[in-house]
Amino acid sequence: MKTIESSQTIREQRFDQYLAMLSEAVDHPDRAKALRDYCTGLLLPLERKSIEPIAAQVAPTKTKAKHQSLQQFIADAPWRDAAVLRVTRQYALPAFQRCGGVEATIIDDTGHPKKGDHSVGVARQYCGQLGKVDNCQVAVSLSLVNQWISLPVAYDLFLPEAWASDRERRQKAGVPEEVKFRTKPQIALNQIEWAIGTGLELGVIGADAAYGDATDFRDGLTALGLLYCVGIRETTTVWEEGQGPLPPKEYRGRGRKPSLLRRDEQHQPVTVKELAQGLPAESFRKVTWREGARGKLSSRFAAVRVRPAHLDYLRSEPRAEEWLLIEWPEGESEPTQYWLSTLSPRTLIKRLVYFAKLRWRIERDYEDLKQETGLGHYEGRKWRGFHHHATMCIAVYAFLVAERGLFPPSEVGSQSGLEGFAIPRSQRSSKSSGATGTTQSNFNCNAAQRVKHHERPASSTLPQLSTKKQRWNRSVLTSFPAIT
Numbered sequence: 001m002k003t004i005e006s007s008q009t010i011r012e013q014r015f016d017q018y019l020a021m022l023s024e025a026v027d028h029p030d031r032a033k034a035l036r037d038y039c040t041g042l043l044l045p046l047e048r049k050s051i052e053p054i055a056a057q058v059a060p061t062k063t064k065a066k067h068q069s070l071q072q073f074i075a076d077a078p079w080r081d082a083a084v085l086r087v088t089r090q091y092a093l094p095a096f097q098r099c100g101g102v103e104a105t106i107i108d109d110t111g112h113p114k115k116g117d118h119s120v121g122v123a124r125q126y127c128g129q130l131g132k133v134d135n136c137q138v139a140v141s142l143s144l145v146n147q148w149i150s151l152p153v154a155y156d157l158f159l160p161e162a163w164a165s166d167r168e169r170r171q172k173a174g175v176p177e178e179v180k181f182r183t184k185p186q187i188a189l190n191q192i193e194w195a196i197g198t199g200l201e202l203g204v205i206g207a208d209a210a211y212g213d214a215t216d217f218r219d220g221l222t223a224l225g226l227l228y229c230v231g232i233r234e235t236t237t238v239w240e241e242g243q244g245p246l247p248p249k250e251y252r253g254r255g256r257k258p259s260l261l262r263r264d265e266q267h268q269p270v271t272v273k274e275l276a277q278g279l280p281a282e283s284f285r286k287v288t289w290r291e292g293a294r295g296k297l298s299s300r301f302a303a304v305r306v307r308p309a310h311l312d313y314l315r316s317e318p319r320a321e322e323w324l325l326i327e328w329p330e331g332e333s334e335p336t337q338y339w340l341s342t343l344s345p346r347t348l349i350k351r352l353v354y355f356a357k358l359r360w361r362i363e364r365d366y367e368d369l370k371q372e373t374g375l376g377h378y379e380g381r382k383w384r385g386f387h388h389h390a391t392m393c394i395a396v397y398a399f400l401v402a403e404r405g406l407f408p409p410s411e412v413g414s415q416s417g418l419e420g421f422a423i424p425r426s427q428r429s430s431k432s433s434g435a436t437g438t439t440q441s442n443f444n445c446n447a448a449q450r451v452k453h454h455e456r457p458a459s460s461t462l463p464q465l466s467t468k469k470q471r472w473n474r475s476v477l478t479s480f481p482a483i484t
Contacts, residue, residue, distance in 0.1 A: 006218045011403065014258070018091060018399050025087045026079040033072035034071040035392075040372045042396045050389075051075075074378075076384035084391050086198075088398035089144070089153045095405020099127065101210050104229075104355060105202040106143045106150070107157065107188040107211050108362045112137040112376040119381045120173035123160040129376070137391065142191040143202070143362050147290065148409060151401050152369075153200070154191040155390050157383070158184055168387070173384040184210065185217035192224065192384040202226060204343065204355050209233050212340060215310040220391025222342065228324075229341040229355040233272035236338070238306035244318040245309070259316045269309035276326045276335045277301070284328055287350055297357075302326045303349045321345075327454045348373065365397075373397050 008476040019039060023032035040052030051070045059066035088358055096102050111127030115138045120137070127136040136397040141153035162182035163169055182190070188211055194203060205228040211217050212230025223226045239245070245261035263269075270278075306324040323341040328334070339356045341347075373396045378389035 014403070015399060016234075017210075017403075021087050021091065022084055022384040025083040026077070027083070028077075028079070029203040031077060031079060034069050035153070038070055038073065038392050039396050042393060046374070049377045050379045050385045052379075074388045075380050075382060077388075078384075079388075081387050081391040085153060085155075085397060087394045089151065089200075092151050092398040092401045092405070095149055095408075096144065096146065096151075096403045097403050098408045100146050100408075102144045102201055102203050104204045104206050104358050105192070106145050106359055106362045107140070107191070107205065107360065108143070108366075109138050109140045109210070110186055110370075110375075111138045111367050112230050112378075117442060118172075120175060120383045121159050121163055123162065125160065127163040129370075137386070138184075140191065141362075142188070142195060143350055143365060145206075145358055145361050147358070147361070149252040149405060150365050151399050152365060152394050153399055154194065155387070155394060156191065157386055158182075158187060172472055174384055176383065179383075181439055183214075188321070189217060189220045192221070194225060204229055205229060206313065206355060206358055208359065209338075216306070218340065219310075226261045227342050229339055229352065231356075232272065232338050232340050234271060234335070234338060236272050236340075237269040237309040238272055238275065239269050239309050239318075240275060241305040241307075241321065243309050245312050248316070261313050261315055261318060263313055272306075272326070272338045273335065275304070275306070276328065276338070277326070279304070279326075284326075285349070286330075287352045287353045290360075301349060301353055303347065306340075323347065323352060325349075325355075325356055350401050358478070368400075369393055369397055372400075381425060412447075413427055 006136040019036050020032075022027070022039070024033055024036055026032070037058045039053060041058055043047050044054075044057055046053050046057060051074060052067060055067040056063045059308050079143040111125070113127055113130055113134060114122045115135065116122070117135070122135060123135050123139055124133055124135055126132070126471040127134050127138070132138070140156050141157055143150050143152045157176065159181060161177060161181045163173075164179075164306045188207070189246070192202070192205065198411045202237050204425050205221050207217075207228075207230045209231035212228075213236060218228065218230065220258045245263055246267055247262070248258040248260055249262065251257045283302040283304070286298055287301045288296045290297055303323055303325050305321045307321050308319045312318055320342075323339075324344075324420070325341060325345060326335050329336060330373070337356075339352070341352055341355070343352060343355070364376070372394040375390060375393045376387060380386065382391070
């Protein structure tokens with residue numbers, strides 16, 4: 001019993017130390033108390049984790065005053081989200097080190113259902129939480145990932161074009177002047193450029209077809225020197241291995257020399273679906289990629305070399321060959337998923353599948369962020385409040401990730417097999433800065449030693465909070481069960 005109490009006390013001390021670090025990042029000492037109360041409230045088992053219920057829980061006898069304090073801190077105070085997120089990732093990165101390093105960076109977005117049309121960025125658009133088009137806000141995130149843990153390090157609201165061009169709505173919602181309309185893939189590329197600027201090691205870039213189907217997004221990753229494994233739609237066109245567009249027309253000595261690639265009626269690319277359906281049955285093999293809650297997860301896959309064909313007749317050089325990964329589960333009448341990847345031509349199919357399926361970690365992130373830290377519970381309408389609330393949720397989540405990383409799985413290694421994608425020995429200059437203008441302090445991110453891997457058990461879940469409502473006190477962290 002004493003051992004359990006001692007462990008809880010030590011965890012509470014770590015939480016206090018972490019909050020002290022975050023307090024230094026909000027630009028003013030008077031904001032420290034509000035930050036502590038808000039982060040504590042996000043850990044409590046409340047049905048809604050917005051300003052009013054948090055105030056009622058942490059200050060039951062002075063709820064009105066506490067509500068005003070938290071409202072000012074979240075909705076109005078001009079502290080920088082980037083500075084707080086820098087602290088969160090520095091605090092959590094050692095957990096990645098202990099769990100095998102950063103293997104990949106995943107781009108994704110999440111929707112927050114909303115009523116009315118006054119909340120910043122709200123519009124009728126696809127909402128993943130609902131699985132349909134509805135009234136919602138959508139944010140794009142960038143997360144560092146390995147098989148065991150993951151953490152969002154960037155989180156930006158998508159501002160629909162109708163909002164971006166409406167000056168009156170922008171002013172009411174406090175949208176900064178420098179924020180212009182950007183597509184989600186453009187936001188994602190900006191986040192990646194920022195991450196590179198901070199010195200983060202990103203590993204393989206992963207994304208679903210909403211991003212991977214955008215040729216400019218894939219070309220942008222290649223231009224940045226990054227490898228990717230991204231989803232695409234079945235209508236994406238490619239040239240089969242060894243094929244490509246026709247060369248430019250022969251120059252006849254008059255006018256400008258032809259430089260553009262060509263196609264004709266007989267020489268056309270095929271869709272990835274057509275290519276997959278034309279492959280012999282023996283091209284597909286069963287691959288297991290991880291342990292799930294109900295056993296090993298496996299399906300049938302084929303991997304072939306192709307050359308992307310999108311608008312290549314406007315280019316003077318054909319695109320390079322890359323991998324097309326196809327999933328065709330047994331019993332299905334047609335393939336269900338497709339990916340393009342610029343991993344090495346010598347990459348084994350199991351590694352391709354590993355990276356293609358690594359997005360499940362982000363789905364777990366969003367589930368935990370929404371259910372455990374209240375990511376979607378913010379009820380304000382303004383740009384600053386939306387991002388401040390999200391930053392606090394990610395900050396609390398980073399603490400949970402770091403706690404979990406204190407006890408890494410016994411057989412931590414890289415199932416990906418890509419040794420170079422662990423966080424390397426880093427000597428970051430305190431003068432280096434990212435796209436946000438925040439400084440990157442010295443931070444030791446030595447690569448975790450790899451060990452020979454075997455089949456692994458399913459990943460353990462993050463500490464779960466008690467479902468029983470309770471009044472806050474300083475031992476709130478004792479409601480966490482032991483982390484195994």
